[in-house]
Amino acid sequence: MSLPPLFRPGAALPILWENDRCAIINKPSGLPVHPGPRTTDTVESRFLPQKRGGPWLVHRLDADTAGCLLIARRKTALTQLQEAFAGRQVRKVYWAIVQGRPVQAEGLIDNFLHKESLGQGKGWKMADVPASGMTGTDKGSGALPARTRWKLVAHNPEKDISLLELELLTGRTHQARVHCATLGTPILGDPVYGTVPHPGLSHVPMQLLARQLQVKGPESEKPLEAVAPPEADMARLIATMAPA
Structure with a gap:
């Protein structure tokens, strides 16, 4: 079953994992999550509004931070996932x-x-x-x-x-x-x-990269999990390093 698009045409962001209730996207650095006085291009402004409301941000990342960002497709999922964050049932690796x-x-x-x-x-x-x-x-x-x-x-x-x-x-x-x-x-x-x-x-x-996000799913014991790849600058710098 194909899922409805999260983003407006021409404004899509990479999706690392998704189902019919939520998705984990790969937010690029430099893109704010919320609109502001000086910002019009944001994650929220790229959302394609759904008939029953949403999508919604479950949490946030700083504009200059890249990586895993969790999006709720349904209001029930939003509530349950925010409770998981509040209850520290989430693993966040940067x-x-x-x-x-x-x-x-x-x-x-x-x-x-x-x-x-x-x-x-x-x-x-x-x-x-x-x-x-x-x-x-x-x-x-x-x-x-x-x-x-x-x-x-x-x-x-x-x-x-x-x-x-x-x-x-x-x-x-x-x-x-x-x-x-x-x-x-x-x-x-x-x-x-x-x-x-x-x-x-x-x-x-x-x-700074939100490398991995793992969170208990709203209806399943199997965790939702995604890993974001480093952006070009970070990958280039990592390639110059030796394991510690």
Whole structure:
């Protein structure tokens, strides 16, 4: 049975997995998920409206993050899948190319994140606070626990870049980006949490990929699962690395 199209003609995005209730698409970097004051081309604006409503985004990715994004075709699936995210019945694995090399080969980051103003008209960013350093002010700022399990996969000593695999055990705003910076290895191309990279890499966009998404299906015990391939820039950089 053929499924109705998710996207408007001429605006399709790659589908990694789908059934009649939901789909996992491969979102390209640079494409926002929601419309905004300065953005008209988004994942949502590309949806082809259905007679019974939808499609709907189950979760979101930053505009500069590529990879697995879950879409609900039905309202019942949307509710059930969002409950799975809230109940942490979802496995989210990211790949990040970072500047430098972590001191250790693997580890667990367990701290708190809260939104921090950069000043009037300058926007905001997320700031991390160690659990041992939490104060009353931090708790009042809405700081939430954030946990990421990570491991070093590969490294290029000449360019001083590494490939990290990150499993996000919570789902906080900018969690992967902040936690890579916490390790002292910010994500290459990150305009907020990054630093000046190797001279030959200053043109590279942010190198963060939602590599794998696994979630319990709305009507089946068999998990929904998809793996997104790295985009061209990331694949090219990975090819220059040796296994760690």
